[in-house]
Amino acid sequence: xxxxxxxxxxxxxxxxxxxxxxxxxxxxxxxxxxxxxxxxxxxxxxxxxxxxxxxxxxxxxxxxxxxxxxxxxxxxxxxxxxxxxxxxxxxxxxxxxxxxxxxxxxxxxxxxxxxxxxxxxxxxxxxxxxxxxxxxxxxxxxxxxxxxxxxxxxxxxxxxxxxxxxxxxxxxxxxxxxxxxxxxxxxxxxxxxxxxxxxxxxxxxxxxxxxxxxxxxxxxxxxxxxxxxxxxxxxxxxxxxxxxxxxxxxxxxxxxxxxxxxxxxxxxxxxxxxxxxxxxxxxxxxxxxxxxxxxxxxxxxxxxxxxxxxxxxxxxxxxxxxxxxxxxxxxxxxxxxxxxxxxxxxxxxxxxxxxxxxxxxxxxxxxxxxxxxxxxxxxxxxxxxxxxxxxxxxxxxxxxxxxxxxxxxxxxxxxxxxxxxxxxxxxxxxxxxxxxxxxxxxxxxxxxxxxxxxxxx
Amino acid sequence: xxxxxxxxxxxxxxxxxxxxxxxxxxxxxxxxxxxxxxxxxxxxxxxxxxxxxxxxxxxxxxxxxxxxxxxxxxxxxxxxxxxxxxxxxxxxxxxxxxxxxxxxxxxxxxxxxxxxxxxxxxxxxxxxxxxxxxxxxxxxxxxxxxxxxxxxxxxxxxxxxxxxxxxx
Numbered sequence: 017x018x019x020x021x022x023x024x025x026x027x028x029x030x031x032x033x034x035x036x037x038x039x040x041x042x043x044x045x046x047x048x049x050x051x052x053x054x055x056x057x058x059x060x061x062x063x064x065x066x067x068x069x070x071x072x073x074x075x076x077x078x079x080x081x082x083x084x085x086x087x088x089x090x091x092x093x094x095x096x097x098x099x100x101x102x103x104x105x106x107x108x109x110x111x112x113x114x115x116x117x118x119x120x121x122x123x124x125x126x127x128x129x130x131x132x133x134x135x136x137x138x139x140x141x142x143x144x145x146x147x148x149x150x151x152x153x154x155x156x157x158x159x160x161x162x163x164x165x166x167x168x169x170x171x172x173x174x175x176x177x178x179x180x181x182x183x184x185x186x187x188x189x190x191x192x193x194x195x196x197x198x199x200x201x202x203x204x205x206x207x208x209x210x211x212x213x214x215x216x217x218x219x220x221x222x223x224x225x226x227x228x229x230x231x232x233x234x235x236x237x238x239x240x241x242x243x244x245x246x247x248x249x250x251x252x253x254x255x256x257x258x259x260x261x262x263x264x265x266x267x268x269x270x271x272x273x274x275x276x277x278x279x280x281x282x283x284x285x286x287x288x289x290x291x292x293x294x295x296x297x298x299x300x301x302x303x304x305x306x307x308x309x310x311x312x313x314x315x316x317x318x319x320x321x322x323x324x325x326x327x328x329x330x331x332x333x334x335x336x337x338x339x340x341x342x343x344x345x346x347x348x349x350x351x352x353x354x355x356x357x358x359x360x361x362x363x364x365x366x367x368x369x370x371x372x373x374x375x376x377x378x379x380x381x382x383x384x385x386x387x388x389x390x391x392x393x394x395x396x397x398x399x400x401x402x403x404x405x406x407x408x409x410x411x412x413x414x415x416x417x418x419x420x421x422x423x424x425x426x427x428x429x430x431x432x433x434x435x436x437x438x439x440x441x442x443x444x445x446x447x448x449x450x451x452x453x454x455x456x457x458x459x460x461x462x463x464x465x466x467x468x469x470x471x472x473x
Numbered sequence: 474x475x476x477x478x479x480x481x482x483x484x485x486x487x488x489x490x491x492x493x494x495x496x497x498x499x500x501x502x503x504x505x506x507x508x509x510x511x512x513x514x515x516x517x518x519x520x521x522x523x524x525x526x527x528x529x530x531x532x533x534x535x536x537x538x539x540x541x542x543x544x545x546x547x548x549x550x551x552x553x554x555x556x557x558x559x560x561x562x563x564x565x566x567x568x569x570x571x572x573x574x575x576x577x578x579x580x581x582x583x584x585x586x587x588x589x590x591x592x593x594x595x596x597x598x599x600x601x602x603x604x605x606x607x608x609x610x611x612x613x614x615x616x617x618x619x620x621x622x623x624x625x626x627x628x629x630x631x632x633x634x635x636x637x638x639x640x641x
Contacts, residue, residue, distance in 0.1 A: 054631055070629035071570050085630065088570040088602040092627040118603075 029101030157216030616641025
């Protein structure tokens with residue numbers, strides 16, 4: 017085997033993504049350091065890694081977000097690179113800068129690109145510059161309600177207010193009417209400042225019946241940049257993705273090509289390197305698309321692209337960080353078959369609150385085209401301190417109907433006892449005729465009541 | 474030169490040790506008296522792999538040679554097997570991640586030795602994090618029963634550094 021790209025990588029994360037990264041590192045011959053809180057002593061990523069270091073007490077702010085502790089662990093274990101996973105410090109430019117100044121490679125994009133593309137207003141301006149369509153609204157973060165109202169009137173109500181900093185769908189507010197605007201604006205500002213420390217809001221026209229279409233891109237440090245196809249992530253609840261698939265049903269070839277080209281154009285214009293995902297909203301009826309934001313990190317739903325294109329994105333990301341060129345040229349990448357991922361959360365399905373606890377019985381499905389990315393095991397205690405995603409089930413079939421059917425069989429086989437999960441919700445979504453026919457958009461879960469088979473409008 | 478210790482219930486530890494033939498002997502003795510099942514050591518070009526086969530017997534494998542070694546009892550002091558710590562004893566735990574140093578500088582005397590009596594807030598050791606030397610104070614007065622780590626060892630958050638007998 018050739019020389020590994022790094023000798024030792026510290027994974028600054030936990031759960032299923034830490035397990036994923038550790039596996040990729042071990043496949044590349046790289047030793048791994050797992051960091052964990054006191055609540056994660058028995059976590060799977062700790063068991064799998066070459067070494068582990070406890071970095072703090074249970075709360076994320078004291079452990080997985082504790083930059084000093086993580087850097088100490090990296091220096092003490094002589095890690096030469098850190099992989100931040102997703103969430104936590106993955107989009108924290110200050111953290112990436114600190115890694116740089118300690119001589120430790122941050123496995124992700126440059127600090128500059130994190131700052132530009134991580135800020136929604138700056139990212140919009142980058143898109144404007146290369147002629148990538150953006151949602152009617154303003155490409156400048158706003159703090160003044162009067163100015164913002166002018167922008168809103170010009171774009172046309174209803175309006176969506178968004179945080180410039182931060183992500184994960186937090187701090188979003190829909191304003192139906194100009195009369196509600198001032199109140200909504202100041203409330204949103206307070207929330208956003210508390211959550212992200214930055215009161216700037218983006219004002220955009222709210223588009224009701226759209227699909228969330230994102231493009232996976234990968235760039236190396238030698239100016240090569242390609243896309244690896246799109247993912248449709250329209251099935252969401254409160255802006256949290258639940259189901260992602262590739263390709264997108266009902267998306268015309270021409271619209272898909274325009275979206276992919278726009279993503280590559282945007283990535284190249286900022287000289288992007290590492291993995292990234294460029295998110296768009298697409299109006300299938302009007303045949304139009306609009307850039308919304310970019311995620312300058314590995315995405316939760318990366319396995320959809322991996323299964324669809326037969327690539328290993330995590331290994332690729334590690335190689336890129338080590339200065340190696342991309343493994344594939346654009347012409348070598350093609351999305352085949354149909355792949356769907358369902359996110360399995362530890363949650364009470366009726367009240368949608370997290371459901372931590374001891375897993376008393378665990379049996380994942382398997383077989384041809386069935387993949388499970390999870391850190392669960394029988395006897396594991398799911399802690400209450402972190403987000404509720406406990407497993408991703410990804411299935412690939414030769415076409416969408418086959419894929420859905422395989423997924424249904426796999427969900428029926430999946431046993432997770434001791435905690436509550438949203439597996440039943442996924443069964444209902446997959447069985448719904450609108451999901452099966454492609455008659456859905458980002459508000460699907462809000463407009464369809466799956467538990468009583470009634471449609472609310 | 475790095476050492477990886479692997480055992481059913483042991484955590485993986487990272488230790489920096491330099492190795493010579495006397496060390497191999499010491500390591501084999503430690504291995505045979507602990508419940509560690511397997512030990513792997515790597516140095517540029519050399520790999521030492523020790524596997525426990527039968528009680529008290531350890532197989533030593535370097536490169537392609539395999540030799541059996543049954544350790545003779547000696548007066549070497551070895552880490553004692555896990556013993557019960559009385560409830561009254563106080564565990565001094567590290568509040569941070571870093572590297573453990575027993576002395577203020579390489580040429581000085583250690584802050585504290587086993588058997589020493591210390592007063593509350595006396596400096597027991599340093600945990601170095603990113604070039605910052607953090608002095609760890611004694612949480613109470615008493616006698617140092619045990620020093621749990623060796624000089625230069627990586628320290629985790631919450632790791633027990635010292636055990637103090639407050640009635641000592």
